[in-house]
Structure formats: structure tokens, C-alpha cells
Amino acid sequence: MPVHRCAALVLGSGAAGLRAAVELKRRDIDVMVATQSAFGGTSACLGSDKQTLHTANGAGRGDDFRAMADALGAGGAMHEDTAYIEAVGSPGALSSLRFLGLPIPQDRLGSVLRYQTDHDEVGGATSCGPRTSRLTVQALAREAIRLDVPIFNHTTGVRLLVDIGARPRSVGVLALSPKRRTSDNSLGLAVFFCD
Numbered sequence: 001m002p003v004h005r006c007a008a009l010v011l012g013s014g015a016a017g018l019r020a021a022v023e024l025k026r027r028d029i030d031v032m033v034a035t036q037s038a039f040g041g042t043s044a045c046l047g048s049d050k051q052t053l054h055t056a057n058g059a060g061r062g063d064d065f066r067a068m069a070d071a072l073g074a075g076g077a078m079h080e081d082t083a084y085i086e087a088v089g090s091p092g093a094l095s096s097l098r099f100l101g102l103p104i105p106q107d108r109l110g111s112v113l114r115y116q117t118d119h120d121e122v123g124g125a126t127s128c129g130p131r132t133s134r135l136t137v138q139a140l141a142r143e144a145i146r147l148d149v150p151i152f153n154h155t156t157g158v159r160l161l162v163d164i165g166a167r168p169r170s171v172g173v174l175a176l177s178p179k180r181r182t183s184d185n186s187l188g189l190a191v192f193f194c195d
Contacts, residue, residue, distance in 0.1 A: 002180070002190045004152075006032040009173055009194040011157045013038045015133060018140035019093075025147045033144065034155040034175055034192060039137065094126075100139040102132075154179045155190065171195075 010021045013035035024031040065087040073083035094112070098104055104126055105113040114126050144151065154177055161172040172193040181188040 001185050004032060004150075004190065004192045005194070006030045006150075006192065007195045008032075009034060009192045011035070011173065013137075013141070013151060013153075015136045015140060018137060018144055021149050022140055022143050022147060025144070025149050031149055032192065032194075033149060033151045034157055034173070035151065035153055036156050038141070038151060038153045097136065097139060100143050102135055102139045152177065152190075157192075161191070161193070 007030040010033045068087035069083040157173040159174040177188045
């Protein structure tokens with residue numbers, strides 16, 4: 001059975017998974033991605049017009065990360081600390097995606113066009129329409145490939161491997177990779193050990 005070792009393993013190659021892999025690699029962390037279907041997940045295929053990118057700056061009021069965090073968490077979808085971290089990281093994340101080639105609506109001077117969403121008083125959301133999620137995945141996939149992030153396609157994590165010590169912690173994943181079946185490994189199993 002193949003054994004792979006890395007510092008971090010990302011399961012899934014959607015926008016969130018690829019973003020995590022790219023950011024880890026940029027920080028010199030040895031990262032791998034295991035995915036059931038590269039370009040086959042919700043982000044790559046759905047193209048929902050509901051996917052928006054948020055940024056705290058806008059409406060001439062400057063950055064108000066607390067207000068953005070309150071808007072993101074107002075529906076109860078995320079913890080207030082997570083919402084605040086999202087808000088603080090939003091300008092850099094949006095800039096990074098623009099640098100990677102994601103088309104963002106902008107005015108004639110290059111300022112990002114924004115609109116209001118639920119619970120948002122200043123309008124911190126932007127989107128390039130139903131294509132936002134697909135184009136985001138494409139931009140991040142190109143960057144992951146450029147950074148030489150190993151991507152194991154047709155690979156499904158099936159069991160978390162846990163070290164049952166004084167403080168149990170994840171140490172890896174057992175995965176199925178049917179396209180890699182051999183006579184010695186009829187199920188196509190693979191192990192990913194990671195910190």
C-alpha cells in the first residue's frame with residue numbers, strides 16, 4: 001500500500017481546499033491535496049450566483065472588520081471569532097485572487113464594485129456572477145500547480161488515523177484510490193501520514 005508523508009493534507013480541491021493548500025505552500029509547509037474529483041466538486045461545477053467574495057473596505061468608510069464580522073455571523077452560520085478572522089483576512093484574500101487572474105467587477109479607476117448582502121450595511125460583497133466559483137477554482141488550481149502542490153486525483157479519504165495518546169490527535173488519513181489498484185493492493189488503498 002502506498003504511503004505518503006506531508007506536514008499537512010487537504011481533503012478536497014474546491015475553492016476552500018485549494019486556497020488552504022496554496023496558503024500553506026506559500027508558508028513553506030509541505031502540503032498535499034487528496035480529492036475525489038479535481039474540477040468535479042461543487043465549487044468547480046455549480047457556478048452558483050450566490051457565491052460572493054467579501055471585503056471589509058468599501059463605501060468610503062474605510063475598513064471596519066468588526067462590522068463585517070457582525071454581518072458575516074449575523075445568520076448564525078459561523079462563530080464570531082471565525083467571522084472576525086474572515087473579515088480581517090478579506091482584503092488580502094481578495095487582492096490575492098485578483099492577482100491570480102480572477103475577474104472582479106471594477107469601476108473605470110480599478111476600484112472593486114460592491115453590493116449589499118443580508119445584514120451588511122455598507123456593501124462589502126462582490127462577485128463576477130455565476131462564474132465566480134468556477135473561476136476561483138481555476139485560478140487557485142493554476143497557482144497550486146505552479147507551486148508544485150501534489151494533487152492526488154480520484155482519491156477519497158475514508159478514515160481519519162488518530163494517535164490515541166494523552167491528547168488524541170489526527171496523524172493521517174486512510175484513502176481509497178480505485179484507479180491505483182494493483183494485484184498487491186486490490187482496493188487501491190493509500191495512507192497519508194501528516195502532522
